Amino acid sequence: MEILRVEDITFRYPGARSDALSDVSFSLDEGEFAVLCGGTGCGKTTLLKLIKRELSPFGERRGEIYYGGVPVGLLDCRIAVGGIGYVTQDPDDGIVTDRVWHELSFGLENLGVPSDEIRRRVGEAASYFGLERCFNSRTDELSGGLKQLLCLASVTVMRPRLLLLDEPTAQLDPIASSEFTAFLSRLSRELGITVIAAEHRLGDILPVADRVILMGGGNVVFNGPPRDLGNLRGAEDLSVYGALPAASRIARALGDYDALPLTVREGREFLESRFAPEAAAEEPPYVPPGAPAVEAKGVSFRYGKNDPDVLSDLSMTVYGGEFFAVLGGNGAGKTTLLGVISGLLNAYSGKIKINGKNIREYRGASLNRTVALLPQDPSTVFVGGTVREDLCDMLTSRGIGKDEALSRAEEAARRFGISDLLDRHPYDTSGGERQKCALAKLLLGTPSVILLDEPTKGLDAASKAELAKTVRGLTAGGAAVIAVTHDVEFAAEHADRCALLFAGGIVSTDTPRRFFSENSFYTTAANRIARGIFPGEVTCAGVIARCRAAEAGK
Amino acid sequence: MGDIARFHPFPLFCWFAAVISVSVFVPNPVIGVTSLLGGGCLLFVCRRGRLRARTALSYVLLFALVTLTNPVFSHGGKTPLFFVNGTPVTLESAAYGAGLAVGIVSVLLLCACWSEVMSDEKFMYLFGRAAPKLSVILSAAQRMIPRFLRRMRTVNGAVSALGARTSQSFSDRAAQSMKVFYAMTAWSAENSIETASAMKARGYGLCGRTSFSPVRFRAKDGVLLALTLALTAVTFTGVGTGALGFEYYPEITGIPSSPLALAVYVSFGVLSFLPCFFRVGGVLKWKYCVSRI
Amino acid sequence: MKVKKYVSFAVMLVIIPAVVIGGALIFRERQSAWISLAVAALSCVPVVILYEKKETDARELVLIAAMTALSVVGRVLFAPLPGFKPVTAFVVITAMYFGGEAGFLTGALTALISNFTFGQGPWTPFQMAVWGLTGLLAGVLSSPLRRSRALLLIYGALSGVAFSLIMDIWTVLWADGYLNFPRYAAAVLSSLPFTAVYAVSNVAFLLLLARPIGKILDRVKTKYGIGAAGKK
Structure with missing residues (x-):
């Protein structure tokens, strides 16, 4: 049975020059699991918000959306609220109340459900x-993954027939994110709830989805089962292509267009059926591109006297002109490591040298003029009312005159392609734009060591590529860039060296090819697919190149 | 906390309201001492025997301060102990000071117990139904506070790591803190809008809102409530008929000992120790059960 | 719905006076202290009822919660400096932008929530009432306060002084059962440094916060089209 029909929806924000959505039409049957994808600004969020009446943005709108055969605008308000559930990107924004039980019951209270029935439904949902276990906890004490799960639970408890999720895993680490996706598919399978999830990263979600709706420039470009994505031509633009699972990317690049492989297993079968195992290519030994920029020796750190060590006896060397990626699980101490290098946290033993000088010898702010840190949430670096104000603030705090600061800020904005954002409030920008603004601000201080905390979190493929370009530019200028990240694909593609942080210390450091091909769990999907066939290949591009070479050799 | 905090908020609230109002508003020495002992005992039970020496010392100091300074403010009373600069320091005003000090310390003790037992959650339960909007604001504010504190630390770290500060001087640090605070305010205003849309998306503002709480009223709560009400009624009757009247000025009167007064002492005594009795009873029952297993 | 209405009327007209008079009859020896406490605690009731009845947008509700949370955070952060707290500034700013009732709620709830940390006591209702009334009055005066910065600062200073004076009245009523003037004078004198710091901190925080926070609230109000509650 059809539950949702979107008919020729065209939407334009007030004052905008072009339509955010133009003639979007599709329909979904009850119980379907659909993935909505497309690059930033393709209208995914606008579409979802138009379906959820309470969140509909103001603007010019044509066309109609039907829920269960009734136009959304004419739905009874209780059906509109309870029948269509909405989960936002940042779980912190979605949580309203201070206790888990209250969060679960909040929607039911609003619907006027009697207290006894709330007790039963909340109990059922919690189990x-x-x-x-956290039923009586404060919502603030939960981990990010649990918070998002709570958001999902507190919407599901209202018994929706349609769930809308706007990039629900963008703020989660890979493990929490795949758990969340698994839960979502369980909801659709076991409860028959129809799901539309907007996503950037398709690796986890595509194999469980029934349908992919691909948007580009406000239109639906593709609408069909995931395996049919192979038939889609002319969509080699990065926003979609870069988001596909590794198996699909490899298969598509080789021109195989029917029954696209989606999982690692299917990818392996695909390669095994076509190519014979080869020997690993020789890789030259690593030559550091510059002098040591960051040297840590025997560094130990803990937050309180009686707390366990977060970093213990950690040693590493990062060279100038190098992009160094530190990988590690949740709570491995990645953010702490950056805090210690940037001098925000003080190690209780060990020595850290920046450009050959012990960080204890840097006086005042001089250390942070050399080492700059981009935090996980880039919006934390903004303190001004507009982007321009923020960029100028960075320069004036260094004693540069107002006029010069203004011209230098504008010049930097041109370089980063954010000139049209200068007069906006930093919070009125998208995730990718915000990060660019933050990086622009950071780099105005011309640091020689740049620390990035989870720089790819919540970014789409196109923004990731731009970030990589910026990082390349920095290392070419001789700066050392250290990124701590969960994103193994990004590290494998772009880092000069990767390191694994475990139990407070660096346990292995090597070039991405050697680093990942020796790992069996902590490695890229491309490496898992190509293992034993093209050993040593860790990126999709690498695997594809070997495939092409093998084909040419035949 | 243990068992006492697990009572239903309503009987607990009634108990605290009765005991605190009697100790605040009835200046009778027997009542004062009873509630002092009851409050101290309850605090001891609530904190499971962990009463810090510093806290205890501060109560003693407060006691001494109030007792000793009272003669400075009031010179009434018939029995001068000695004269300072020609003004008499009387026995009555010293006694009044001691009585006042007993009252103040016992109220402080009871309030400390209140803080241990009546969590914000219980408070919400009691007043949330009557004022749904207020309780939403209260709950949302409680949710935001730890989030804001964390955000403030993060922003401060981020701004410091940019080398925004020119020196470690106080004025520079204050200027940075101010900047951080503005940034956090802007961020929180922005996030409030997001939270509000999350509320609307989940139907906030529909008419006929109900109110849910996981708290349940058990038989034990009924017993506590009934006992509290009965004992309070006896106490209030005695207080209201003036059976507990006690005067310091101009001369200390005898402690009232009419039958009604004695009945009030007993019932208020039981009332003051009521939660402690429940706690002790619970412990004994547990021991008895365990020994039987 | 009708039943609810009658209940709230009953609360207003019957229960409140009954509690005040009944208490005054029972606690004869501390009548004035009882009445002052009861009045302080019950002064919150009509404002709350009025606000509950008013049509309010969810966004305004959450913004009030945010202002309350900010002022609690401010009080907690400045706790090491006695008397130095930004509460009044937040209360007055909220009242200026969202109306008197909103200011009242911010003040009263700040007292209530922060005392979960600092310790509840008989002083809680007084703090709630005084900070609440500071907000209510600021809401009434919102247009002159928004126009004149000097007036705003004077209002801050005066409300700081009033806060101390009223708290001292309660102390004396409790201790003596009547307004014992020497004790009141002593209480006012001994809390003079506190009062001075508090008044100065009110002025300082209003000076520092009023404009930037006003700008932020204006921005949010125009960006999301929240009703011009400040006019009321």
Whole structure:
């Protein structure tokens, strides 16, 4: 049975020059699991918000959306609220109340459900979602993954028939993100709830989805089962292509267009059926591109006297002109490591040298003029009312005159392609734009060591590529860039060296090819697919190149 | 906390309201001492025997301060102890000071117990139904506070790591803190809008809102409530008929000992120790059960 | 719905006076202290009822919660400096932008929530009432306060002084059962440094916060089209 029909929806924000959505039409049957994808600004969020009546943005709108055969605008308000559930990107924004039980019951209270029935439904939901243990906890004490699960649970408890999710895993680490996706597919399978999830990263979600709706420039470009994506031509633009699972990317690049492989297993079968195993290519030994920029020796750190060590006896060397990626699980101490290098946290033993000088010898702010840190949430670096104000603030705090600061800020904005954002409030920008603004601000201080905390979090493929370009530019200028990240694909593609942080210390450091091909769990999907066939290949591009070479050799 | 905090908020609230109002508003020495002992005992039970020496010392100091300074403010009373600069320091005013000090310390003790037992959650339960909007604001504010504190630390770290500060001087640090605070305010205003749309998306503002709480009223709560109400009624009757009247000025009167007064002492005594009795009873029952297993 | 209405009327007209008079009859020896406490606690009731009845947008509600949270955070952060707290500034700013009732709620709830940390006591209702009334009055005066910065600062200073004076009245009523003037004078004198710091901090925080926070609230109000509650 059809539950949702979107008919020729065209939408334009007030004052905008072009339509955010133009003639979007599709329909979904009850119980379907659909993935909505496309680059930033393709209208995904606008579409989802138009379906959820309470969140509909103001603007010019044509066309109609039907929920269960009734136009959304004419729905009874209780059906509109309870029947269509909405989960936002940042779980922190979605949580309203201070206790888990209250968060779960909040929607039911609003609907006027009697107290006894709320008790039963909340209890049921808490045990289904595994939230019993934290039922009486404060919402603020939960981990990010649990918070998002709570958001999902507190919407599901209202018994929706249609769930809308706007990039629900963008703020989660890979493990929490795949758990969340698994939960979502369980909801659709076991409860028959129809799901539309907007996503950037398709690796986890595509194999469980029934349908992919691909948007580009406000239109639906593709609408069909995931495996049919192979038939889609002319969509080699990065926003979609870069988001596909590794198996699909490899298969597509080789021109195989029917029954696209989606999982690692399918990818392996695909390669095995076509190519014979080869020997690993020789890789020259690594030559550091510059002098040591960051040297840490025996560094140990803990937050309190009686707390366990977060970093213990950590040693590493990062060279100028190098992009160094530190990988590690949740709570491995990645952010702490950056805090210690940037001097925000003080190690209780060990020595850290920046450009050959011990960080204890840097006086005042001089250390942070050399080492700059981009935090996980780039919006934390903004303190001004507009981007321009923020960029100027960075320069004037260094004693540069107002006029010069203004011209230098504008010049930097041109370089980063954010000139048209200068007069906006930093919070009125998208995730990718915000990061660019933050980086622009950071780099106005001309640091020689740049620390990035989870720089790819929440970014789409195109923004990731731009970030990589910026980083390349920095290392070419001789700066050392250290990124701590969960994103193994990004590290494999772009880093000069990768390191694994485990139990407070660096346990292995090597070039991405050697680093990942020796790991079996902590490695890229491309490497898992190509293992034993093209050993040593860790990126999709690498695997594709070997495939092409093998084909040419035949 | 243990068992006492697990009572239903309503009987607990009634108990605190009765005991605190009697100790605040009835200046009778027997009542004062009873509630002092009851409050101290309850705090001891609530904190499971962990009463810090510093806290205890501060109560003693407060006691001494109030007792000793009272003669400075009031010179009434018939029995001068000695004269300072020609003004008499009387026995009555010293006694009044001691009585006042007993009252103040016992109220402080009871309030400390209140803080241990009546969590914000219980408070919400009591007043949330009557004022749904207020309780939403209260709950949302409680949710935001730890989030804001964390955000403030993060922003401060981020700004410091940019080398925004020119020196470690106080004025520079204050200027940075101010900047951070503005940034956090802007961020929180922005996030409020997001939270509000999350509320609307989940139907906030529909008419006929109900109110849910996981708290349940058990038989034990009924017993506490009934006992509290009965004992309070006896106490209030005694207080209201003036059976507990006690005067310091101009001369200390005898402690009232009419039958009604004695009945009030007993019932207020039981009332003051009521939660402690429940706690002790619970412990004994547990021990008895365990020994039988 | 009708039943609810009658209940709230009953609360207003019957229960409140009954509690005040009944208490005054029972606690004869501390009548004035009882009445002052009851009045302080119950002064919150009509404002709350009025606000509950008013049509309010969810966004305004959450913004009030945010202002309350900010002022609690401010009080917690400045706790090491006695008397130095930004509460009044936040209360007055909220009242100026969202109306008197909103200011009242911010003030009263700040007292209530922060005392979960600092310790509840008989002083809580007084703090709630005084900070609440500071906000209510600021809401009434919102247009002159928004126009004149000097007036705003004077208002801040005066409300700081009033806060101390009223708290001292309660102390004396409790201790003596009547307004014992020497004790009141002593209480006012001994809390003079506190009062001075508090008044100065009110002025300082209003000076520092009023404009930037006003700008932020204006921005949010225009960006999301929240009703011009400040006019009321």
